[in-house]
Amino acid sequence: MRAPNIFRTIAFRIVLVYVVLFTFSAAAIVAFAYWNTARALNDETDQTIEAETTGLTDLYQREGLGGLTDVIIGRSVRGGQALYLLTDSDLHPIAGNLDAWPATEPVSEGFVEFDFQRGSGGEPQRYRARGRIYTLTGGFHLLVARDVHERYETERIFTTALPWSIGLMLLLGVVGGGLISRNLLARIDSINRTSREIVAGNLSRRIPVTRARDELDALAEDLNHMLDRNERLMRGMRDVTDSIAHDLRTPLNRLRNRLEGLFLQIGSESAQGREVEAAVGDTDRLIATFNALLLIAEAEAGAVREAMARVDLAHVIEGVAELYEPLAEEKGISLQIGPGRTAPIRGNVRLISQALANLVDNAIKYTPPGGRITIAAEDRPSGVALSVADTGPGIPPAERTRVLERFVRLEESRNSPGTGLGLSLVAAVARMHEARLELADNAPGLKAILIFPAETQTPARKNG
Numbered sequence: 353m354r355a356p357n358i359f360r361t362i363a364f365r366i367v368l369v370y371v372v373l374f375t376f377s378a379a380a381i382v383a384f385a386y387w388n389t390a391r392a393l394n395d396e397t398d399q400t401i402e403a404e405t406t407g408l409t410d411l412y413q414r415e416g417l418g419g420l421t422d423v424i425i426g427r428s429v430r431g432g433q434a435l436y437l438l439t440d441s442d443l444h445p446i447a448g449n450l451d452a453w454p455a456t457e458p459v460s461e462g463f464v465e466f467d468f469q470r471g472s473g474g475e476p477q478r479y480r481a482r483g484r485i486y487t488l489t490g491g492f493h494l495l496v497a498r499d500v501h502e503r504y505e506t507e508r509i510f511t512t513a514l515p516w517s518i519g520l521m522l523l524l525g526v527v528g529g530g531l532i533s534r535n536l537l538a539r540i541d542s543i544n545r546t547s548r549e550i551v552a553g554n555l556s557r558r559i560p561v562t563r564a565r566d567e568l569d570a571l572a573e574d575l576n577h578m579l580d581r582n583e584r585l586m587r588g589m590r591d592v593t594d595s596i597a598h599d600l601r602t603p604l605n606r607l608r609n610r611l612e613g614l615f616l617q618i619g620s621e622s623a624q625g626r627e628v629e630a631a632v633g634d635t636d637r638l639i640a641t642f643n644a645l646l647l648i649a650e651a652e653a654g655a656v657r658e659a660m661a662r663v664d665l666a667h668v669i670e671g672v673a674e675l676y677e678p679l680a681e682e683k684g685i686s687l688q689i690g691p692g693r694t695a696p697i698r699g700n701v702r703l704i705s706q707a708l709a710n711l712v713d714n715a716i717k718y719t720p721p722g723g724r725i726t727i728a729a730e731d732r733p734s735g736v737a738l739s740v741a742d743t744g745p746g747i748p749p750a751e752r753t754r755v756l757e758r759f760v761r762l763e764e765s766r767n768s769p770g771t772g773l774g775l776s777l778v779a780a781v782a783r784m785h786e787a788r789l790e791l792a793d794n795a796p797g798l799k800a801i802l803i804f805p806a807e808t809q810t811p812a813r814k815n816g
Contacts, residue, residue: 367532371525379518386510390503394482397498398463401484404434405496412488420494421447433499435468435481441491450495456485466497480504539568543575555583604642608635644773647706647780662696663704665729665738672708673727676716684721687712690728694736695806699785707781708738710774711800715742719797735787736806741799752791778802 412420424436428449437448445452456464463484469476483497542560549557558579559572611632618625673689680687708727715725723743730737747755756779782789782802790801 367529368525371522371529375518375521375525378521379514383514386507390507393500393503397482397500398461401463401482401496401498405484405486405494408494408496409486409488412494417446417490417492420488424448435483435495435497435499437493437495439493439495441493443493446492448495453493453495454481465500536568543568543572550579555579555586600642601639604635604639608632608639611635641773644777647703647777660698660700663699663701664696665694665704665736668701668705668708669727669729669738672705672712675709676712680716680725683716683719685716685719686724687716688724688726690726690739692728692730694729695731697736697785697804697806699804700781703781703784704738707778707802708740710778711740714774714800715740715744715798718742718744720744723797731806732803734803736804737801738804739799739801741794741797743794743797746793746796746798747791749793755791756789775800 408420408423411423421438424438424447427434428436428447435448435450437450437453438446439453440446443453450468454466454468456466459465459482463482465480465482467478468481470479479499479501481497482500483495486494486496488494539562546557546559558576561569561572561576611628615625615628615632618628620626620629669689673687677687712725712727719725719742725743726739726741728739728741730739756775778800779789781787785804787802787804790803792799792801
């Protein structure tokens with residue numbers, strides 16, 4: 353059995369979903385915190401600018417252009433983050449620490465942002481500022497701003513680092529999910545291997561329990577308790593089946609032999625002889641029903657899994673065809689073996705032969721004289737197909753599921769001999785071998801197909 357892909361396991365998907373939710377939740381929280389912080393810093397900067405411009409405009413109203421110029425020059429000398437520029441109506445600088453009127457970009461509520469240059473070690477650099485523009489009486493223009501370059505650098509670093517952080521968290525989450533899934537998958541695979549061995553017939557196998565004492569160990573212990581109980585029940589079933597086979601089959605056979613001996617003594621001319629002959633027939637049908645029920649019970653209980661071995665369907669087909677060929681000739685029916693190539697399968701040859709015999713017996717029973725029955729086996733992509741096709745009346749599609757139940761007989765077959773267990777046994781054998789039984793239209797007639805899983809893909813002999 354091919355090992356499952358780690359990336360398709362439930363554990364990996366759970367870890368991946370958790371990592372994705374955690375990553376985007378963390379990114380959303382960090383982004384929200386940064387947005388609130390940036391907004392608070394902008395508000396603080398705007399309030400400072402608003403207060404400073406209000407003070408300067410009031411000063412202009414009291415002391416005029418000369419007083420305002422002196423104050424701006426004094427504040428510009430101090431340096432820091434404050435930026436000032438006083439110009440005339442043609443935007444020619446009068447005072448301030450900006451060389452020229454910048455190209456501004458309006459942002460919100462009368463505030464603008466712009467880039468400016470500032471010398472640093474002889475090499476000018478570009479910075480970002482946020483400020484407000486006032487037009488004074490007389491046509492003068494006043495720009496009061498603050499250097500917000502550090503905040504912009506922080507924002508740039510944040511917007512660059514956040515996607516990389518999200519990608520790194522997702523990558524680490526995928527790697528971690530793969531490691532977790534691998535460890536979990538190893539334990540689940542151990543449970544699956546044990547289950548397959550049990551299904552194959554080794555009822556003594558148990559699921560290993562580790563020292564972790566976690567949920568999987570608790571599950572393994574519960575499953576082992578269930579397997580212990582199932583093994584006891586299966587052993588009891590085998591004992592009951594053996595007892596029934598020993599205690600009833602032998603007396604039934606003795607009864608039949610005695611009735612047959614009595615019939616030979618009396619003869620078929622008298623009424624008593626005909627009654628004894630009918631009793632022999634009833635006993636034969638009882639024995640056939642008994643044997644069929646035992647076989648179905650064995651197949652459904654898996655009591656014959658120990659006898660599983662490599663089976664060559666070509667030999668099985670040849671044996672069943674040789675057995676039923678005289679009966680087919682007696683009814684005027686052509687019994688053929690179709691060509692085909694098959695890989696060996698693993699199964700119980702006795703039950704497979706019995707299932708094929710039941711299908712052929714049903715086909716002979718319902719195929720009219722002059723008809724044809726074909727037994728064939730061939731390789732398919734889904735496995736090895738063993739089929740029996742006839743030219744009889746077939747089974748209506750609506751009844752094909754019901755006829756697989758025990759003691760079910762269609763109205764058309766009420767007057768023909770049978771127990772209604774033939775197809776039930778075939779279905780039980782299919783389930784035991786993990787095969788699939790299909791009843792299809794042969795146009796005309798019925799085509800019963802048993803599709804077994806192939807043991808290997810090595811080429812095998814040709815039927816014909």
